[in-house]
Amino acid sequence: MRAFVDPDLCIGCTQCAGICPAVFTMEGTLAVALVGEIPGEEVPAAVDAAQACPVSAIRMEES
Incomplete structure (x- = not known):
């Protein structure tokens, strides 16, 4: 799984960085996301962080 942050939508609330x-x-x-594949053990927290984004600036994609 990979994560992407849309810089045009991000408001810099820091929630994602705090969660994961x-x-x-x-x-x-x-906010910026780790480039490349998210380590398996971090996927649940990364998904939680994406869901917590108040402006839906984070996109999660299956690899």
Whole structure:
């Protein structure tokens, strides 16, 4: 599974980085996702983080 953050939608609320810091980090005022495949043990937290995004800026895709 892979995660993508739309920089045009992200409002920099930091929720995703707080829920799943192994996959999401903040670069300045915007969130970014780990490039590439999410480690299997991090997938549940990454999905939770995507669902918690208040502006639906995170897209999860099956690899």
